[in-house]
Amino acid sequence: MTALINTSLVLLLLLVPSSFASSGDGDPVVFKDLPYPIETSFTGTQKIGAISLETPYSQPPAAAYDTILVQGLMTDPGARVDFSVKARGIFSRPAEVKQIAFRRHPNGRFWAKYRVEFNAQPLKMKVVNTGAPEGASVAVYETELLVEQAARETPVAASTVPYVPDPAWFVPDTAPFKIVRRAAWGAMPPSEPYSTHTPVAFTLHHTQGNYPQTFEAARSEVQFIQDYHQNAKEWIDIGYHFIIDPSGNIFEGRPIGVMGAHVVRRNPGNVGISIIGNYHPPVSNPVTRASLDSFVSVGGYVKETYSVHVSSFYAHREIGNSDCPGDGLYAKKQELKNLIFKPQPRARPVPVIPADAPPMTPAQQKALKLLLGSFD
16 A cells, blocks of 8 residues: 555656746646636626636646636625536546635635646636625636645745744845835735845746735735735745835835745746736736836846846746736836846036126036036
8 A cells, every 4th residue: 555655656746747846837727718817797686506607628737737726806705716627538527626725805805726636637617606796796817727745835944933034134224215014014924934045136027916006905915915825825925025016116025035936946046026917918907107117126226236137137928937927017128127237327417607607716617527527
C-alpha cells in the first residue's frame, strides 16, 4: 500500500507543470466566445435553485489540475457559483467538484475555491439562484486552475515567537511619493515570515477587478486582494509590493525588501506594481493620468534606489502566462519606460530684460547666474 501511495505521488509531481513551480499565475479557464467578466442577473420569476447562467465546456486546460479558483462581484449573497468537469469518456463518470471555501466581502467582492480529483478535463460553470432578489447580479472576473501543493507559496521555517518584519525592509518615509501604509488600509499580517531579496527588476500589473471611484472603495479592493491571495491562493501575504488606484493613491503591499508573489518563477528580485482595475477588453477601464504618474514615481524610485536597468522593467504578459496588465495599460508601457528611464531635462528659463533696464549690479548678475544654474 505504501509503495502504491509513493508511486502515485511521484506520478503527480511529474505531471505538475513547471508554470506552477512557484506562486504567481494559474492556468486561466477560457470559455470560447465568452470573455471575462462573465455576467448574469436574476429576475423575479426565477425560483430558488434555478440556473441563471451556464457556460459551455471550457477549452482544454493546458495542464492537469486539482483546484479551481474563481473571483468576482456578487451584489447579493443569494447566489452560488458551481463547476462540473467533463467526463473522460462515455463510459466514465465525471470527477466530483466540491466547494471547500467561499468568502464574500461587504462590497460584494467574492472568491470561491473548489477541490476536484486530479484531471485535465474541460469544465463548465453555472450560476445558481439561492434566493437572490430581482436585479441582483454576479460577475465572474477570473477563473484559474491550479495544482494546490505546487501553487502555494513556500514559506520559510516558522518562528516560535511572534513575527515582526524588519522596518528596514519597507520603503522609508523619505521616499519621493506619498504611500498609504499597511496599517492605514487595514492589512493583515503575513501568515509566515518573509524571504528577503534585493530588487533588480519591477513588473507592471493590473488587478483585473473592480475600478474604484473613491478612496474607500480602493481600500476595500486592496483588502479583498490580500484576502484572495492569502486565503484562496494560500500565499503568505498580498502578492504585490505596491498597488495604485485610479486616483493615484499608492498602497503599500509587501515590503520592497522581501520577495513577492506576482509572476511564476520570476519573483526573486522582482518588485510587483499593480494598478487597480481591468484594462483588457471587453471591460477596458480608462487608464488615468494619476495612476500613470504614481507608477512613474514608484518605478523611478525603484530604478534609482536599486540601479534597475531599463531592460528589467517588464509587463506581466512578457514574462508570465497572462493577458495582464491588459491591452489598454500595456499600450502605455513605452510611455512609462520613457518617463522613468529617459526623463526630459527641465527647460532653462529665458529672462526677459527690458531694453531700458539699468545695468545689473555684480550682485544681481551673480544671483541670476545661480538661478539659471539650478535648472541645469
